Amino acid sequence: MKPMILAGLVFGTLSTGAAFAQSAAPIKLADIVELSGGGATVGANWKNGIDLAIEEINAKGGILGHRLEVTHADSQSNPGVARAQAQKALDGEPYVLLGPGYSGSVKVTAPLAAEAGIAQIMGGEAAELTRGGNKFLFRTSFGQQSSMPKVAKYIHDEVKATSVAIVWVNNDFGKGGRDVITREFGRLGVKVAADISTEAGQADFAADVAKIKAAAPDAVFIYVNEEESARILKELKRQGVTAPLIGETTLIGQKVVELAGDAANGARGHVGLTTDAPVELVKAFREKFVKKYNYVPDHNGIKGYLAIYMIKATTEKMGKVDPKAFADNLHGLTIKAADQPGILMDVTFDQNGDIDRQGFLVEIVEGKQVVKQVLPKLN
Structure with missing residues (x-):
């Protein structure tokens, strides 16, 4: 009887433990x-x-x-x-x-x-x-303090731009990015030829693109939200702007590519994350x-x-x-x-x-993100 009782106690203990594990609070x-x-x-x-x-x-x-x-x-x-x-x-x-x-x-x-x-x-x-x-x-x-120096360095070292137009969205996201990259351009000796503020949800970028054309920069840095990125890319193409278009994740994300169509081709930028990595x-x-x-x-x-x-x-x-x-x-x-x-x-x-x-430098080629360079961890 003792072995049977012991076995019963062990089984009961195990059952209780299993029940407790299953009933663990979510x-x-x-x-x-x-x-x-x-x-x-x-x-x-x-x-x-x-x-x-x-x-x-x-x-x-x-x-x-x-x-x-x-x-x-x-x-x-x-x-x-x-x-x-x-x-x-x-x-x-x-x-x-x-x-x-x-x-x-x-x-x-x-x-x-x-x-x-x-x-x-x-x-x-x-x-x-x-x-x-x-x-x-x-x-x-x-954060912008990590990504913007990489973008500015790319524009200076690889694009060889000496002047740039900055297009940014007038909210906390846009202001923060604009301030950091403007400081980096100053450190690198890149002139800000145009500093253009836009609004979240903005639909018409014709006037903004006209300002870019008038400034004739070597490159355009675009830092607005995804849907607005698609709209300005379409307008830049419509008005025939040929300067390199460079941004961060919000310029070259998958949703932007879908919305902008052919106008997204050639856009470049730094991304911390991409499904094309x-x-x-x-x-x-x-x-x-x-x-x-x-x-x-x-x-x-x-x-x-x-x-x-x-x-x-x-x-x-x-x-x-x-x-x-x-x-x-x-x-x-x-x-x-x-x-x-x-x-x-x-x-x-x-x-x-x-x-x-790791981070990535990418370019939109025929509607897809193509990774041009893999950037290692900073530390």
Whole structure:
């Protein structure tokens, strides 16, 4: 009888343990994202990348036995709405706050997450976002302070431009990029022949392109949002501007190529993320995304996907689900793609929440991004 009783006790213990593992509380995430308004393209890609990563992780048992759950709230591409949605989300005590994608919305939501002691993983690229000492804010892509010096150096060293026209969108994202690259042009001795401010959602760029033609620069640096990038590329072609057109991710993303058509051909720029990267894990991500959503994602889709794998890697490093310790553990963390394939490329996060990894110089050729040069990690 004793062996039978012992076996019964062991079986009962194992059953209880299994039941506990299965009943582990889910890890709840809250996402504030541009699902409507001018940033809807950004938000749709970001959201789909998040959902794809969560589906993959849950299919393999979750994180430390916990399933992931996410709620998506629409910021309507409006900072005021984003702030209200963030406050509601934080009231629910999420493990991590995700988004927004627009820098202006990040700027007003970040203090709320910091006050709550909750890490925020966002898509904004304005340089100022990670310069204010907020230890809870993390990027999924390069900030302008990292990308703009590379772009300016390329225009000076490779394009050999001595004068440039700058076209930028009049919001936090555009102002930040314009200020950083203008400073870099000054350092390199490149003259700013025209400094042209545009508005978010602007439809007509005829007058702006006329100013560019009048300035006759050696190159044009374009730093506006995706849909506006497509519109100005069409107008530049219509008015016969032949100067090299150079920008950052928002000029040469997949959505821009789709909207601009032939007018996108020849546009060049630096991108931190592209589904055309010559990296096997990135190619695999693209295939999975296209299979699920029936379209090719832009960099925002990759950023959303990476945000979830940042959460996975950090939590597994801690060995526990601890929202208050999360930010401290992500600072200074290097995540190897060999250990976490979902991170796609080796990445390091510094003490400001800024990111360091490979980057790419690309050109649009016959409607596709062609990587011309792979840029290594800075450190």
